[in-house]
Amino acid sequence: MRPSNSVWQGNFGYWQNNFIHNNLLVIGYTGWKGFQSFGRGVVICDVDTKVTHPTNTSVDTVPFTLQFLPSDLIGFYLRSFQDGGFISQSICSPMISSILPAIATYNPHQDILLVLKADPQFEVNFLHQLKITPPDCYEQVCNRWSEFKPSLMP
Template sequence: MLRDHKERQDICHSWQPQFIRDNFLLIGYHALRGVVTSGKGITVCIVGQPAADFKPSFHLWQFRTQFIAAEFAAPYLLEMGISSRQIPSLMQAIANYDAQQEIILAMNIDQHIEIYCLQNLKISPSECYKQVCDRWDEFMPTGSPPESSHRFIRT
C-alpha cells in the first residue's frame, strides 16, 4: 500500500508542469474571466484521475476549471485540506498578485491540491483570453464564444 501511495506521489509531482504548458491558454482565459467578473482570486483546475499507464507528455487531460473569488478562497482551501496556518500567506498572495501579469493557480487531483503563483508569463491572461475567444472551436467545442460586446477584452 505504501508503494502505491509513493507511486501516486511521483505521478502527482511530475504531471503539473506538463499540464500547465498543455493548458496554459485555457488557464489564462479562466483567470482573466474570473478576475473581471469577481475580482482577484484563485484559478482552480480539478483534474481527472490519470490512467494506470499515464505518461504526462502523451496524456489528454480531463479537467474542469473554476475561479474562486478571494472572499471564498479561504473556506475552499481549508476544505481541500490546506493547513489553517498556510491560509494567511495564501490570502496575502491572492490579495497582492498582479492579475494582469500573474495567475494564482490551484491544481487539484484526487483531493490532492498544490498551489502555484505563475509569474513572468510570456503570454498575459488578457492575451490568453483573446486567443481562446478568437480560436473558440479549438478550446470550447460545446458552446458559443462570447459575443464581441460581452468580451472582456475588445478585439
Template structure:
C-alpha cells in the same frame, strides 16, 4: 508549494509541469475571465487521476474542471479543501498581492491532493490568453469543463 510524499510525484517526479504547459491558455483564459467578473481570485483546477497515469504521455488532452474563486469568497470556499492554516494564509496573501494582468494564482486539486502555484514572468499574459481562446474557442473548449460552487 509541492506536497511531500504524494501521488503527485509520479511520472518522473513532476507531471504538473506538462499539465500546466498543455493547458496554460485555458488557465489564463479562466483567470482573466474570473478577474473581469469578480476581481482578484484563484483558479482551481480539479484534475482527474488519469492525468498522472503512467501511460499518459502528456500529448493527450486531459480534461479538467475549472472554477474561479473570488478573493472575498476565498476563505469560506477553500475550507472544504482541508488546507492547514499556514497554507490558507499563503494563499490569501498570494491572491491579495498578485498582478492579475500578468500573474496567475492556481490551486490544482486531484482527489485530496492540492498544490498552490503563483505564476509570474509568463510568456503570455492572462488578457492575451483570454483574447486568443475567445477567438479560437472550438479549439480549446473540449479540454475545459467549468463548475460552480
C-alpha cells in the same frame, strides 16, 4: 504531488509543469475572465487522477475542470475540504495564510494564482510574469473558440 497508484507512465515525479504548460491558455483564459467578472481570485484546477490508462501529460489529454474563485471565497473553499477530511488542518491553515496575501498583491494582468487539486492533494502555484499574459490567453481562446469550447463547457 504525485497521485498514489499512478498509471501516469510518463510522469515520473513532478508532472505539474508539463500539465500547466499544455493547458496554459485555458488556465489564463479562466483567470482573466474571472478577474474581469469578480476581481482578484484564484483559478482552481481539479485534475482527474482516476485515469485508468497509462498517461503522459505531455502527449495525452488529461481530464480536468477549471473554475475561478473570488478572493473572499477561497478560505471557505479550502476549509470545506478540511472539514470533509480531505486535507488536514496542518496543511489547510498555512495554505490559506499564504494564499490570501498573494491574492491581494498579484498582478492579474501578468500573473495567475493556480490551485491544482489532484485528489487528495492540493498545490498552490504562483505563475509570475508570464510571457503569454492572462489577457492574451483570453484573446487567443476567444479567437480560436471552436478549439477550446469543448474543454471550457461543463
